[in-house]
Amino acid sequence: xxxxxxxxxxxxxxxxxxLAVRAMQGSSPVLTRSECAVYGAIVxxxxxxxxxxxxxxxxxxxxxxxxxxxxxIAGIPLLWLVRKHLGSxxxxxxLERLKGMIAASRPTVRWNSETxxxxxxxIWILAKLSAGSSLLLHDPAYNDDVxxxxxxxxxxxxxxxxxxxxxxxxPGVPAGVAAYPPTVPLIRAWIAIAAGGWNDDxxxxxxxxxxxxxxxxxxxxxxxxxxxxxxxxxxxxxxxLPLSLLHGITPYADLFVALxxxxxxxxxxxxxxxxxxxxRTAWLRVGxxxxxxxxxxxxxxxxxxxxxxxxxxxxxIAHCAHKRSLSGHQALRAALWYATLTLAVLLPWLLYKYSxxxxxxxxxxxxxALAWQEGALRALFITWVLETNFLLLPGLLGALLxxxxxxxxxxxxxxxxLFVLGIIAELIGIFSFTGLSAEALRQTGSARGxxxxxxxxxxxxxxxxxxxxxxxxxx
Amino acid sequence: xxxALEEQKTGFGPSFFxxxxxxxxxxxxxxxxxxxxxxxxxxxPATARAERATTWSFLANQxxxxxxxxxQARTTAGIGGLxxxxxxxxxxxxxxxxxxxxxxxxITYLAPEGTEALLLWKEPGTPQNExxxxxxxxxxxxxxxxxxxxIERYPDLxxxxxxxxxxxxxxxxxxxxxxxxxxxxxVDRLKTAVQSFWKFDRMSPYSVxxxxxxxxxxxxxxxxxLFEDLPPQGTYANALWYKLLLVLVVLAWASSKWRRSWKxxxxxxxxxxxxxxxxxxxxxxxxxxxxxxxxxxxxxxxxPQDTQFRExxxxxxxxxDAAPLVADRGRYVFLTQYPYPFLGLMRYHxxxxxxxxxxxxxxxxxxxxxxxxxxxxxxxxxxxxxxxAPITAPGKILLDFGPDSFVFRTGA
Numbered sequence: 001x002x003x004x005x006x007x008x009x010x011x012x013x014x015x016x017x018x019l020a021v022r023a024m025q026g027s028s029p030v031l032t033r034s035e036c037a038v039y040g041a042i043v044x045x046x047x048x049x050x051x052x053x054x055x056x057x058x059x060x061x062x063x064x065x066x067x068x069x070x071x072x073i074a075g076i077p078l079l080w081l082v083r084k085h086l087g088s089x090x091x092x093x094x095l096e097r098l099k100g101m102i103a104a105s106r107p108t109v110r111w112n113s114e115t116x117x118x119x120x121x122x123i124w125i126l127a128k129l130s131a132g133s134s135l136l137l138h139d140p141a142y143n144d145d146v147x148x149x150x151x152x153x154x155x156x157x158x159x160x161x162x163x164x165x166x167x168x169x170x171p172g173v174p175a176g177v178a179a180y181p182p183t184v185p186l187i188r189a190w191i192a193i194a195a196g197g198w199n200d201d202x203x204x205x206x207x208x209x210x211x212x213x214x215x216x217x218x219x220x221x222x223x224x225x226x227x228x229x230x231x232x233x234x235x236x237x238x239x240x241l242p243l244s245l246l247h248g249i250t251p252y253a254d255l256f257v258a259l260x261x262x263x264x265x266x267x268x269x270x271x272x273x274x275x276x277x278x279x280r281t282a283w284l285r286v287g288x289x290x291x292x293x294x295x296x297x298x299x300x301x302x303x304x305x306x307x308x309x310x311x312x313x314x315x316x317i318a319h320c321a322h323k324r325s326l327s328g329h330q331a332l333r334a335a336l337w338y339a340t341l342t343l344a345v346l347l348p349w350l351l352y353k354y355s356x357x358x359x360x361x362x363x364x365x366x367x368x369a370l371a372w373q374e375g376a377l378r379a380l381f382i383t384w385v386l387e388t389n390f391l392l393l394p395g396l397l398g399a400l401l402x403x404x405x406x407x408x409x410x411x412x413x414x415x416x417x418l419f420v421l422g423i424i425a426e427l428i429g430i431f432s433f434t435g436l437s438a439e440a441l442r443q444t445g446s447a448r449g450x451x452x453x454x455x456x457x458x459x460x461x462x463x464x465x466x467x468x469x470x471x472x473x474x475x
Numbered sequence: 476x477x478x479a480l481e482e483q484k485t486g487f488g489p490s491f492f493x494x495x496x497x498x499x500x501x502x503x504x505x506x507x508x509x510x511x512x513x514x515x516x517x518x519x520p521a522t523a524r525a526e527r528a529t530t531w532s533f534l535a536n537q538x539x540x541x542x543x544x545x546x547q548a549r550t551t552a553g554i555g556g557l558x559x560x561x562x563x564x565x566x567x568x569x570x571x572x573x574x575x576x577x578x579x580x581x582i583t584y585l586a587p588e589g590t591e592a593l594l595l596w597k598e599p600g601t602p603q604n605e606x607x608x609x610x611x612x613x614x615x616x617x618x619x620x621x622x623x624x625x626i627e628r629y630p631d632l633x634x635x636x637x638x639x640x641x642x643x644x645x646x647x648x649x650x651x652x653x654x655x656x657x658x659x660x661x662v663d664r665l666k667t668a669v670q671s672f673w674k675f676d677r678m679s680p681y682s683v684x685x686x687x688x689x690x691x692x693x694x695x696x697x698x699x700x701l702f703e704d705l706p707p708q709g710t711y712a713n714a715l716w717y718k719l720l721l722v723l724v725v726l727a728w729a730s731s732k733w734r735r736s737w738k739x740x741x742x743x744x745x746x747x748x749x750x751x752x753x754x755x756x757x758x759x760x761x762x763x764x765x766x767x768x769x770x771x772x773x774x775x776x777x778x779p780q781d782t783q784f785r786e787x788x789x790x791x792x793x794x795x796d797a798a799p800l801v802a803d804r805g806r807y808v809f810l811t812q813y814p815y816p817f818l819g820l821m822r823y824h825x826x827x828x829x830x831x832x833x834x835x836x837x838x839x840x841x842x843x844x845x846x847x848x849x850x851x852x853x854x855x856x857x858x859x860x861x862x863x864a865p866i867t868a869p870g871k872i873l874l875d876f877g878p879d880s881f882v883f884r885t886g887a
Contacts, residue, residue: 128760131767135678138770139784139791143683144816147823155826168829240756242686245763250683386711388688391755392748395717443685472741 006205009194010045012071013187017044019078024285027085028278030270031286035224038216039286041209042259046293048074049186053163053296054348061161067190114229121232125215125239132249133208140204146251149177154188155198165356179358181349183296184253203251210255211248214455215239217262221459224270226466234462243389243447244454254451257297257305262455263290264309265419268316272412280326284334287313292341295349299360302346305452308422312415313338373437380431383446390450397457400464407467408460416460423453526663527575529656533557541569548643556585556652561643568595568640576634576658579696581623582611582641583652589614590647594624597638607632608642619652625697628708634658659694667691667698672712672758676702678766678785680816688712689758712758716751723747780877790817790846793876794824797844800873800882801828807842808833810851817846836867841885843867849879859883 018040025031031039052062052070060066141147156164165178188206192198218238223231238244247255267287274280291309295302314335321331353360385394401408401417408417427449431440439445450457533556544550546565551558559565580594593608611624626632639656643649659667671692676682689712692698701707727740734740773783779792801807802825809830811817821830821844831840843859845851854860857869870885 124760128763131760131764134767135763135770138774141820141823142785143680144819145683147816148819152823152826155823159827237752240752240759242688242759242763246683246686252683382711383685385717386713387685388711388713388755388759389685391759392713392716392752395713395720396748443681445684447685468741469745472738475737 002199002201002205005195005199005202006191006209009191010209012075012194013045013048013190014041015044016048016071016074016078017041019075019082020044020047020289021286023078023081023085024289025085025282026285028282030274030279030282032220034216035220038213038220039263039290041213042217042263043290043293045187046183046260046296047289049183049190050293050296050345052186052190053182053352056163057348057352062157062163062186062189062193063161064193066161067193114232118232121236121239125235128239128245129208129211129248132245136204136207136249136251137201140200140251143250143252145253149180150184150251150253151188151200151203153177153180153182153185154192154203157182157185158189158192158198165358176359176361179353179361180253180298181296184256184298188251207251207255208248210259211244213259214244214248214255214262217259217266218455218458221262221266221270222462225273225463230462230466233465234458237393237462238455238458241390241393241454241458243451247451252448253298254448257301257452258455260290260294260297260301261305261309261452262459263287264294264305265312265415265456266459268309268313269412269415272316272319272415277326277330280320281330281334284313284317285337288334288337288341291338292345295342295346300449300452303360304423304426306342308419308426310338310342312419316415369435370433373432373434373440376431376437376440377428379440379443380428380446383440383443384450387447389447390454393454393457393461394450396465397461400461400468404464404467404471407464413460413463416456416463420453420457420460423449525660527658527660529573529575529577531654531656533651533653539569543568556650558650559643559647561645561647563645564642565645565647566595566640566642568638570638571636573635573656577636577639577656578627578634578659578694579623579625579657580639581621581653581655581657581696582613583619583621583655584613584616585619585650585652586613586616587648590649591644592647592649593642595638595640595642596626596632596636598633599635599637601637606638611641613647613649623696623699625692625694625700625708627693627697628704657696664694667693667695671698671701671709673761674698674701675762675765676707677769680786682766686759686762689755691715712755716755720744720747720751787816788847789877789880790820793846793880794821796874796876797846797882798825800884801825801842801844804828804840804842806831806835806838806840807844808836808840809844809846810848811846812848821846833866841870842873843883843885845883846876846880851879853883859885 014037018036020043021031021036021039022029048067048070051073052066055066055070055073056062060069141151146152152167156167163182167178188203191203191206195202215235215238219231219235222234244255264287267283267290271280271283271287274283291306291313294306294309317326317331317334320326321328326334352358383389397420401421407413427446431437431446436445533552535554536552538552538557544565544567547562548565549558549560549562550567559567590613592611592613594611596607596609597605598607607629609624609626609629611622613622614620626634641651668691672689674692676687687702687707690701690707690709691712692701692707692709697708701709723744727737727744730740731737770784773785776782779796780789782789782792784791805827806829807825809818809821810833811821818830830844833843836843845859850862852860852863853872854863854865856865857871858865859867859870867883868885870883872881873884874882876882
């Protein structure tokens with residue numbers, strides 16, 4: 001029943017997301033159905049809520065009518081675009097193919113070692129997630145940022161039916177939380193509206209859904225590059241990280257950011273790995289859409305993640321143009337997609353921020369006074385490496401980046417490697433030279449910075465591990 | 476009166492079983508790692524393996540002349556131990572020449588009320604007035620109770636103090652039965668390491684930001700308080716795993732030079748990483764299960780007042796009962812001893828009804844929600860009182876949730 005109530009609100013957002021991803025691919029679909037479903041579930045809610053935010057800013061109430069309007073504004077042109085690109089015939093063919101696939105997928109389980117491995121892995125992941133979900137259901141609003149920020153803001157939006165930066169009677173609420181983009185609370189408010197009222201258990205399902213989407217995008221990204229066993233290994237690595245699991249049962253927003261980062265960065269990597277121009281440009285358009293929505297997740301996405309993704313996208317486009325795998329015209333069009341979509345989302349948001357005097361930091365404003373912060377680097381090392389938040393992933397990835405330098409920096413994996421190193425450098429810089437060092441010393445924010453890039457770290461580590469393994473076997 | 480000084484040695488000796496194993500293995504004409512381990516255990520001095528303890532008993536009037544006391548106190552050496560009732564801050568201490576290293580101190584005591592004592596420790600060769608003081612809270616104990624402290628929590632200290640004692644604040648009333656000084660050997664430490672790896676933290680508000688993960692405690696006393704004193708005192712398992720892997724990489728590199736192949740060393744490294752990874756995953760997965768089990772156990776109680784939810788006690792049960800009573804009030808006064816996190820939780824769960832400070836009661840607010848405030852009560856006239864003084868007009872209790880938590884409405 002909880003799941004059904006959740007899906008009433010989430011399903012339309014998901015459909016819009018799938019349509020958007022499908023429309024961005026144009027007449028040359030490159031994403032598999034599973035990838036379409038996962039990317040759609042990531043970008044759909046953010047896309048619709050960005051529109052709802054604009055509507056609400058223009059005075060439309062945040063209620064069922066407002067939500068339905070936002071869905072229509074997004075859905076109608078997207079449907080038209082998808083029909084235009086695919087044509088009704090192709091849609092029919094797709095449906096026929098789907099029926100064939102369903103018929104062919106009648107259970108014919110053959111037990112071999114890989115099936116057994118999958119079964120054990122599946123049971124272990126489900127068991128941990130079930131244990132975690134029981135924690136979630138005991139008190140979905142247990143954590144500070146849930147009851148003082150994300151869910152509380154969502155309740156206010158749902159109740160007042162308008163954008164508001166006021167927190168009624170707010171002792172304990174950090175002053176800067178109103179500066180967060182409204183997307184996360186809007187999604188929760190919309191799900192509550194669609195479900196007919198606020199229910200913590202229903203809203204809490206956001207967390208396990210984000211966790212499962214993160215596992216899925218990791219599996220699918222590796223599966224595209226390597227054999228199923230490696231994709232399973234990547235899935236296992238991701239599912240074994242304890243702090244990620246904790247975020248999979250806590251309705252925070254860091255996994256949400258992680259999903260958008262993956263959806264923005266992986267298409268650049270896949271574009272570089274594509275063998276034909278149509279696929280390459282399709283991937284870049286999907287990446288442009290995800291990158292454009294990234295600033296609507298959390299403030300750090302605008303300041304920390306988006307600039308690096310832009311640099312990497314620009315580098316990838318320039319590289320393709322240089323190698324003549326994209327013509328000058330195609331490269332320019334790809335760059336224009338990035339610029340147009342990002343400006344379309346970013347300009348109104350920045351205007352809203354400036355007009356309301358909102359800061360660009362998160363709960364705390366950005367500290368521009370730079371000074372070396374004693375002990376912060378040591379605290380980061382303890383949180384990232386010595387504690388078991390990410391098991392041995394930081395060490396493993398560091399070692400692989402050293403021993404597989406050619407694969408890490410001489411192939412399209414460069415995109416992922418530079419992103420991970422760039423973000424870690426930014427985090428070290430922020431925590432070691434600004435007043436935000438308190439977050440590192442108290443361990444309140446430093447591990448969450450890594451949570452946001454965990455999917456990329458896992459994909460990179462798994463693909464480098466595969467490269468190393470193949471090199472060892474052939475030696 | 477002489478102090479009873481007895482030394483206990485416990486732990487492993489070369490058992491018949493291990494000797495048999497050695498004999499059988501040597502007959503195979505090769506020296507296996509197993510044999511090497513057994514030989515290593517045998518040649519280790521017994522002191523390195525066994526727990527060694529020095530016990531100072533105060534029972535049956537046993538208080539020797541080596542004990543000195545500074546400060547004003549009424550001391551009575553009796554059959555049940557040394558009773559100390561302090562009028563001022565008091566130090567009781569003695570010199571010692573320990574025959575074994577001291578890694579932990581255990582005090583057996585009785586105390587009608589808790590007191591914040593300090594363990595006094597003077598390092599050899601340091602100036603006379605340079606005495607290190609370590610917090611040693613003596614909680615209320617109406618039956619003989621042990622308080623233990625791991626000296627290894629303070630890595631700069633040697634394990635052989637010159638002077639050892641206690642400092643008690645003024646007004647303390649403590650009966651000391653026994654002080655035990657313990658030194659541990661390798662076997663105790665290995666056993667502690669295994670136990671501490673499987674000791675779990677509790678689900679806490681900080682768990683979403685970081686998880687301590689497995690930590691190897693240095694000794695059994697440190698293990699007892701592993702996740703009680705934060706940060707936990709010990710060695711992170713990951714630190715050990717990384718060191719182990721570093722050694723393995725160096726060995727693999729050396730081996731590859733010798734064998735002219737990387738294959739087997741690489742497989743060895745991969746297998747070790749896999750084993751450590753799975754071990755850590757199982758450990759952390761088990762911790763998540765322990766959270767779920769602990770939550771379920773805490774919420775089993777039939778009476779909502781008896782439920783125990785993590786560090787928040789019965790507050791979730793209280794809020795479930797109290798929230799409907801304020802749903803139609805718009806605003807209500809909320810009073811608690813712990814504004815964080817209860818004020819935020821109350822505000823969240825009752826929104827759009829909002830908790831306000833008591834000063835706003837003059838604005839026509841009639842409902843008072845009180846959680847964990849023992850100083851508030853209802854007087855015979857039906858008024859809410861704070862430390863006996865009335866602070867509201869007469870009213871009625873709408874929800875009685877134990878001695879210090881209730882919902883009260885004026886004029887009801």
